[in-house]
Amino acid sequence: xxxxxxxxVDYRAHxxxxxxxxxxxxxxxxxxxxxxTIAAMMVRLxxxxxxxxxxxxxxxxxxxxxxxxxxxxxxxxxxxxxxxMSQLLRELATRGYxxxxxxxxxxxxxxxxxxKRGVALREACLSVRGELQALAAASLGKAGLARLQRxxxxxxxxxxxxxxxxxxxx
Numbered sequence: 797x798x799x800x801x802x803x804x805v806d807y808r809a810h811x812x813x814x815x816x817x818x819x820x821x822x823x824x825x826x827x828x829x830x831x832x833t834i835a836a837m838m839v840r841l842x843x844x845x846x847x848x849x850x851x852x853x854x855x856x857x858x859x860x861x862x863x864x865x866x867x868x869x870x871x872x873x874x875x876x877x878x879x880x881m882s883q884l885l886r887e888l889a890t891r892g893y894x895x896x897x898x899x900x901x902x903x904x905x906x907x908x909x910x911x912k913r914g915v916a917l918r919e920a921c922l923s924v925r926g927e928l929q930a931l932a933a934a935s936l937g938k939a940g941l942a943r944l945q946r947x948x949x950x951x952x953x954x955x956x957x958x959x960x961x962x963x964x965x966x
Contacts, residue, residue: 822951833928840924846917848891852884857893857910857918864897864909893917 871881893914
């Protein structure tokens with residue numbers, strides 16, 4: 797009976813303490829949700845005929861349109877290096893999703909723009925995102941989904957704060 801009531805003993809303080817909930821480690825859950833979302837997106841794109849897609853492709857395609865953008869701007873928007881973006885754009889060009897064109901505002905610069913195949917991929921990405929949004933709403937309810945989004949934005953803001961080792965809690 798006592799064991800059922802008192803399950804946690806704090807030996808440091810030599811006193812019995814009522815059961816404490818274990819701290820929640822949210823990182824694995826957030827990571828799993830992210831991986832599941834990406835996997836669901838890749839499966840749905842493949843079902844639409846866009847095989848061999850990677851999360852990086854799916855991340856940059858929505859940033860492009862038929863008018864184009866400079867690779868440096870795309871790198872900044874994506875949060876990757878210019879070199880990484882250049883490599884990604886070369887791969888997308890090889891697969892026929894983007895093409896290089898002169899920048900009408902600067903003859904020295906080049907822009908990358910979607911080809912017809914790239915526009916179709918972009919539309920498929922947007923459609924899949926809508927499907928995943930609907931799935932999330934059906935799973936969590938509209939209020940639950942709004943709460944999740946609000947909470948994740950709040951967590952993101954907190955995690956993006958500058959780190960100060962002096963404020964670390966023991």
